Amino acid sequence: MSDLKRTSLYDAHASAGAKIVDFAGWEMPVEYLGVRAEHLAVRERCGLFDVSHMGQIEVVGPGARDFLQATLTNDITRIGPGQAQYTLLPDDDGGVIDDLLAYALLDRFLLVVNASNIQACLDRITALAPAGIEVIDRSPGTGMLALQGPAWAKALTPISSPEPFSLQYMEATEATVAGVPCLVARTGYTGEPGVEIMCDAGQAPAIWDALMGTPDRPDPAGLGARDTLRLEMGYPLYGNELSRDRTPIPAGLKWACDLKHGGFPGAERMQREAEQGTPERLVGIMLTEKGIPRGGCPVLVDGQQVGTVTSGTLSPSLGVGAGLAYVSAEHAERGTRLQVDVRGKPKAAEVVTLPMVDSSPRKEHHS
Amino acid sequence: MSDETYPADLRYHPEHDWARVEGDEATFGVTWYAQDALGEVVYYDPPAVGDTVTAGSSYGELESVKAVSDIISPASGEVIAVNDKVSDAPELVNSDPYGDGWLIKVRLSDPSELDALMDEAAYRAYLQGLAG
Incomplete structure (x- = not known):
């Protein structure tokens, strides 16, 4: 009857009493006990979000770094293996196709993109990719959790190996959480310290359940709180603040555009806007x-x-x-x-x- | 939050508003179903005392963190009281939708309009239809 997609955590949401809504083609939890309570739990303690709807695109092959340097706005040569960077994917005019996090891993780059833009990102990146660069959509098989709030480490430590303490903001490492091999990154969309955890989609419920079973368990938090948390921080949301109608410059994202080196689509327009103002x-x-x-x-x-x-x-x-x-x-x-x-x-x-x-x-x- | 209830002494409008009729006056509010659909109410924009409300038209707004909802008048008349407690503590609409969460009192201009409203059984059946 419905062609909406469900994440592997759908049953966990249902049993936690979530109100489910259609979001970018997914049945996602918008709230459990209430947006306000979940928002404050994240600011004061810790909350756990299912963000498995987000997209994961791998870019692999010799020259992947140069290719991404010429495709994304930020200076990707500034991150090495185990580091993440906020960046944007511009169209030929410098309009924003998506904003994303690029992760440099040992043998590949991983781009984490908005759920609503997975196809647009794939189309764009594939169209620009030179021979020898592979662009692989890992979204369907990947689960993703965001553990956010000042008490994140207390919740994660009992079930994580190695302990996650040494990770700095915007760093990522491979780890085993609740017995599941994961990529754990000190990233998020709430303005609080925390991690995002990516793993095989089928194993995401094991991590969710294990976190909910720790003494300092997080509150389940839905997309409603995710939106109010990012809004208080002034983080832009694609479709609201970002679109193909504007470059990143009027959104105040010059810091994520490498105008010194340029060379990516729209760089000249962005340079002009940065100099003259919008x-x-x-x-x-x-x-x-x-x-x-x-x-x-x-x-x-x-x-x-x-x-x-x-x-x-x-x-x-x-x-x-x-x-x-x-x-x-x-x-x-x-x-x-x-x-x-x-x-x-x-x-x-x-x-x-x-x-x-x-x-x-x-x-x-x-x- | 409150438990799902639909008191037998109220009349119900299909836009999920209730009326408690006392002579030619009535108290209006929104139903359990409406507050549940809206989520935690954080803002009430009421009409002013003396305003005219019209059956089937919006007389104010309730807002949750995420959404705005028009409040539809189940009958026509003149506003004679506004619940200031809800302006100060909008979550009363969630915790006590038929009691402290009432929204306005109205002097009815055409009490025969009430005949078009549903009783509890009809409203419950109507909700069943929405769920199906």
């Missing part, structure tokens, strides 16, 4: 009165539209309406007062610094 910039906004901004709400100054909200929610950490918006450059300075038109009702707001909360994924684990 008409619009992505900013964080916070309402200074009751209300919740939502994607699509117009942003106003003196009754004139100066931008559009791309993502919005009630920030569970701050208890106020908060969002991200593209606004015209002259209204993008921190502290600028503006209004968000929430379904016909103008609400007072202001441009705020990102991240909105005092969190960092680089923080050390609790001892």
Whole structure:
């Protein structure tokens, strides 16, 4: 009846009381006990997400590094085996096909891409790949968990070999977790310290169950909390803040574009935008009165539209309406007062610094 | 969160709103089903006392972290009270949808509209149909 896909953890979600929604063609848990509680659990302690819907693409062969250097925006020569890097896949005009993490492993590169963009990434990378470079879609057989929050190491240590303590932010290592061979990486999308764990999809439930059986077990956390957590950090979400309509520059992602060396599609346009500025910039906004901004709400100054909200929610950490918006450059300075038109009702707001909360994924684990 | 209940003394609108009728006045709120579908309510945008509400039309909004939901009026009339407790603590809609989580009180302009609403049994059957 339904052609929605299920991850290998579907039964675990169902028995944990998840509310399941359609997300990018997958039946995924949006929440268990509630978005707010799960969000705060991750900020204060630890949460466990199923992110098996995400895509894994391997790039293998002699010259893979040079190929990716000419295909992705960031300088991939800056990472060596066991390191990860945030980067973007641009189209010929510099528009964003996807944002992703590139992992340098001993004998290959691994690209972890958004679920909704797996095919677009495969098509693009395959089309550009020279002879001798293999592009392999590992998504169907790969399970992926995100263990996020300051107490992540307490939950993981009892079931991980070797112990995960020595990993630094954006480093990855092979490990055995709950008896399952995995790639464990100090990465995530919440702004908290934590790891993402990739393994054979069929064995993901063994890791989930083992983590849930530890004394410092994480709370199961759904896509709802994943979205509010990343929003407070100002992390862009493909489809909301990123698309083929803009380069990464107006989103504030110049740091992930190697404009010094260039050589990737769209680099010249990005260089020009970085030098001259773009008409619009992505900013964080916070309402200074009751209300919740939502994607699509117009942003106003003196009754004139100066931008559009791309993502919005009630920030569970701050208890106020908060969002991200593209606004015209002259209204993008921190502290600028503006209004968000929430379904016909103008609400007072202001441009705020990102991240909105005092969190960092680089923080050390609790001892 | 509360247990799934649909009190027998209420009248139900297909958009998952209830009315408790007392003479020519009525109290409105949303049903257990509505609050469960919405998830934890974090914001209530109410009408003002004195506003006119119209059967089948939106008189306010409830928002969860993820979504916005119009609140549909089960009958027409004039708003005579707004539940400020829900404005301050919107989660009352989840914990007590038929009690402290009521939304507005209305002086009915056309009590015959109530005849179009469902009783408990009809609403439960209607929910069954939605699930099927």
